[in-house]
Amino acid sequence: MSSNLLTIEDFPSRALQSSRRIRILLPHDYRVTAAxxxxxxxxxDGQNLFADSESFSGQGWHLDRILGDLIGSGQIEPLILVAIDHAGSGRLAEFAHQDRIHDGQFISARGSRYEEFLAAELKPHIDHLFLTRPEPRANVLMGSSMGGLVSLNIGLRRSHLFGAIAALSPSCWWNPDSFKADLRQYQAALSGLKIWLDIGGREGRYGDDVEEIAAYIAQLSEHDEKMLRYDLDPAADHSERAWRNRVHLPLKFLFGVNRK
Known part of the structure; x- marks a missing residue:
C-alpha cells in the first residue's frame, strides 16, 4: 500500500447518520506548499479498490498501483483519489435513488442522503484539506454496478460540483423507466457532463439496459465521443477482476494528458 495513502477511519455524517472510512491517495509529487x-x-465501494484481502470477492482493484503506473508513465495527470467505503448490508439502499423490490425484499432508497453526504459534507472537507481544483470537470465520480448507477444519479443532480462520471457496469436495470425520466428532467445538466459507460458481454441480467441508456444519453445531450464513451468488452463478466482489468480505460478518457 502506498505511503501517500491517508485514512480517516470514522468520518462522521449527519446525512447518513453514521460514520464512514475514507481513504485519500495523494500523488507522489503532492506538496502542501506547491502552487x-x-x-x-x-x-x-472503497473496500474493493485496494487489496484482495479487503474485497468481498477476494479480488481487489489495486487502484493505487494502477494510478501509480498511469501517472508515472505520463498517461494521465496526477490526481487525488478519495475512496469511500460502502455501507455493508445497507449498500443497495444507499446507492439507489429509487425504491425497488429486489430479490423479494423492499429496498427503501437512501441515495439522496448519500448524495448529500458526498456533496455537502465530504467534498467540502476534501477541498478544505487538500490542493483541489474547483471546476466541475476536475471532480469525477466513479463506481461499478450500483456504484456506477449512483455516480450517474449524483452527477445529474450535482453537475455544478461533479462534471465527469465513470460508470463501470452501472446497474441500469434497477429502475430503467424512472432513470430515463431523470435523464429527461436533468437534460440541461446532462449536456455538460463528460461520461464513461461500459459493460461486459458476459454479465447476464446485470448488463440489461446499459447500451440503451448510453444511446438515450447520446440522444438527449447530442454528445459526441469526446464527451460520451460507451464501451463493450465482450469477454468481461460482472466482477471486481473485470473492472480492475479495464479501469485504466475510463481513467485515460477522463484524466488523460492528451485528451481533447
Missing amino acids: RRYPVLYAH
Whole structure:
C-alpha cells in the first residue's frame, strides 16, 4: 500500500447518520506548499479498490498501483483519489435513488442522503484539506454496478460540483423507466457532463439496459465521443477482476494528458 495513502477511519455524517472510512491517495509529487492543484476522483465501494484481502470477492482493484503506473508513465495527470467505503448490508439502499423490490425484499432508497453526504459534507472537507481544483470537470465520480448507477444519479443532480462520471457496469436495470425520466428532467445538466459507460458481454441480467441508456444519453445531450464513451468488452463478466482489468480505460478518457 502506498505511503501517500491517508485514512480517516470514522468520518462522521449527519446525512447518513453514521460514520464512514475514507481513504485519500495523494500523488507522489503532492506538496502542501506547491502552487499546483489537482483533480479529484471520488470512488465508491472503497473496500474493493485496494487489496484482495479487503474485497468481498477476494479480488481487489489495486487502484493505487494502477494510478501509480498511469501517472508515472505520463498517461494521465496526477490526481487525488478519495475512496469511500460502502455501507455493508445497507449498500443497495444507499446507492439507489429509487425504491425497488429486489430479490423479494423492499429496498427503501437512501441515495439522496448519500448524495448529500458526498456533496455537502465530504467534498467540502476534501477541498478544505487538500490542493483541489474547483471546476466541475476536475471532480469525477466513479463506481461499478450500483456504484456506477449512483455516480450517474449524483452527477445529474450535482453537475455544478461533479462534471465527469465513470460508470463501470452501472446497474441500469434497477429502475430503467424512472432513470430515463431523470435523464429527461436533468437534460440541461446532462449536456455538460463528460461520461464513461461500459459493460461486459458476459454479465447476464446485470448488463440489461446499459447500451440503451448510453444511446438515450447520446440522444438527449447530442454528445459526441469526446464527451460520451460507451464501451463493450465482450469477454468481461460482472466482477471486481473485470473492472480492475479495464479501469485504466475510463481513467485515460477522463484524466488523460492528451485528451481533447
